[in-house]
Amino acid sequence: MDWGSLQKVLGGVNKHSTSIGKIWLTVLFIFRVMILVVAAEKVWGDEQNDFVCNTLQPGCKNVCYDHFFPISHIRLWALQLIFVSTPALLVVMHIAHRRHEKKRELRHSEKVDVEELNKQKFHIQGPLWWTYSCSIFFRIVFEAVFMYVFYVMYDGYQMPRLLKCSAWPCPNTVDCFVSRPTEKTMFTIFMLSVSGICMLLNVAELCYLMIKFCMRVPKKPAILK
Amino acid sequence: MSWGFLRDLLSGVNEYSTGIGRIWLAIVFTFRLLVYVVAAEHVWKDEQKEFECNIRQPGCENVCFDHFFPVSQIRLWALQLIMVSTPSLLVVLHVAYRESREKRHKQKLYKNPGSMDGGLLCTYLISLIFKTGFEIGFLILFYKLYGGFSVPRLVKCDMRPCPNTVDCYISKPTEKKVFLYFVAVTSCLCILLNVSELICSGQIKEM
Numbered sequence: 001m002d003w004g005s006l007q008k009v010l011g012g013v014n015k016h017s018t019s020i021g022k023i024w025l026t027v028l029f030i031f032r033v034m035i036l037v038v039a040a041e042k043v044w045g046d047e048q049n050d051f052v053c054n055t056l057q058p059g060c061k062n063v064c065y066d067h068f069f070p071i072s073h074i075r076l077w078a079l080q081l082i083f084v085s086t087p088a089l090l091v092v093m094h095i096a097h098r099r100h101e102k103k104r105e106l107r108h109s110e111k112v113d114v115e116e117l118n119k120q121k122f123h124i125q126g127p128l129w130w131t132y133s134c135s136i137f138f139r140i141v142f143e144a145v146f147m148y149v150f151y152v153m154y155d156g157y158q159m160p161r162l163l164k165c166s167a168w169p170c171p172n173t174v175d176c177f178v179s180r181p182t183e184k185t186m187f188t189i190f191m192l193s194v195s196g197i198c199m200l201l202n203v204a205e206l207c208y209l210m211i212k213f214c215m216r217v218p219k220k221p222a223i224l225k
Numbered sequence: 226m227s228w229g230f231l232r233d234l235l236s237g238v239n240e241y242s243t244g245i246g247r248i249w250l251a252i253v254f255t256f257r258l259l260v261y262v263v264a265a266e267h268v269w270k271d272e273q274k275e276f277e278c279n280i281r282q283p284g285c286e287n288v289c290f291d292h293f294f295p296v297s298q299i300r301l302w303a304l305q306l307i308m309v310s311t312p313s314l315l316v317v318l319h320v321a322y323r324e325s326r327e328k329r330h331k332q333k334l335y336k337n338p339g340s341m342d343g344g345l346l347c348t349y350l351i352s353l354i355f356k357t358g359f360e361i362g363f364l365i366l367f368y369k370l371y372g373g374f375s376v377p378r379l380v381k382c383d384m385r386p387c388p389n390t391v392d393c394y395i396s397k398p399t400e401k402k403v404f405l406y407f408v409a410v411t412s413c414l415c416i417l418l419n420v421s422e423l424i425c426s427g428q429i430k431e432m
Contacts (some may be wrong), residue, residue: 007230019322026318029230030311037227039303050273054283054386161288162386175386177284179273182295 020205050179064165080146087135245422269299275396289382305363312352
């Protein structure tokens with residue numbers, strides 16, 4: 001059970017997504033999940049081990065590390081990626097429900113071609129439009145919330161080289177040094193920029209869906225005539 | 226979810242590539258991705274742990290390491306591999322778009338959705354330009370950040386809180402140098418392949 005299982009689930013959504021949705025999925029997997037797994041995790045790999053404080057007092061380093069890093073950046077990013085991917089599951093569930101309904105309908109009338117039914121693409125209209133739009137809305141909200149949490153927790157996006165800590169049991173104000181602060185700042189800015197790009201893609205997709213909806217509505221009176 | 230994901234993505238690109246494009250893919254897989262995963266990653270594995278300074282002042286090693294390696298060479302290499310492989314996806318996306326158009330209009334719009342003509346050739350050329358741009362960009366970045374591709378055995382550091390100018394020793398400098406030269410040579414080779422592919426494809430377009 002790892003990021004690969006998320007990829008399998010979201011791969012199913014890809015077929016029914018808009019073009020912008022497909023681009024969003026590609027950006028998510030290549031520039032966020034992959035970068036997290038192959039690069040960022042290694043940068044943060046030795047974060048507590050190489051967090052050094054200028055004191056021999058036992059426990060001081062632990063307490064200071066915990067004070068300055070309540071939740072590691074890597075864990076926050078992993079949570080962000082999971083939360084941001086989860087709304088797409090609403091769409092997966094809705095499509096599965098429609099397939100199930102269709103199978104039940106066809107079972108009464110004629111022979112069911114299960115494979116063809118599974119390959120069938122559902123267009124984003126009607127109730128599926130609402131599910132899809134809600135999923136995008138939630139994605140945007142989760143992205144914004146996590147970016148705000150990052151900003152509040154770490155007081156900006158820069159990783160300092162030196163932190164001054166006076167938490168108990170440190171005997172006085174002690175200098176603590178973070179490992180690889182420049183590399184961490186670079187990755188934080190990178191992940192932040194890609195989050196921003198993903199948010200923009202989601203907003204664009206939402207606007208596109210709204211325009212599609214508005215363009216479809218005026219056609220109805222013509223059909224009634 | 227790791228390099229295997231990128232490998233699977235790029236395998237899909239192989240189908241729509243030219244002959245030179247396939248050679249490029251083979252070089253990226255064998256001489257860059259594989260070498261990275263089975264060898265290079267291990268060389269840089271304990272880079273900070275084995276970075277030693279001739280001082281007992283806490284924090285001095287951390288600060289000196291951060292000063293001399295703002296971004297680790299291995300991370301730059303990983304980013305280079307990802308950025309250089311991604312433009313090929315433009316071609317895959319374009320072919321998928323062509324296929325979906327044919328399905329939507331329910332008629333044959335193209336001789337073959339994967340054939341290198343018209344818009345797809347333009348997309349292919351644009352992806353080549355991006356690939357070459359990223360390769361050159363990363364080579365320049367490597368050069369600017371590390372003053373070349375060689376790795377010194379000893380660096381002198383006088384950042385605070387080091388009390389004076391301190392000798393710091395980098396781990397496995399020769400092995401790292403060998404791999405960095407390898408990165409430089411394979412990048413240059415890939416740039417040459419991309420440029421020759423651009424020239425050949427440009428000539429096909431003129432014909």
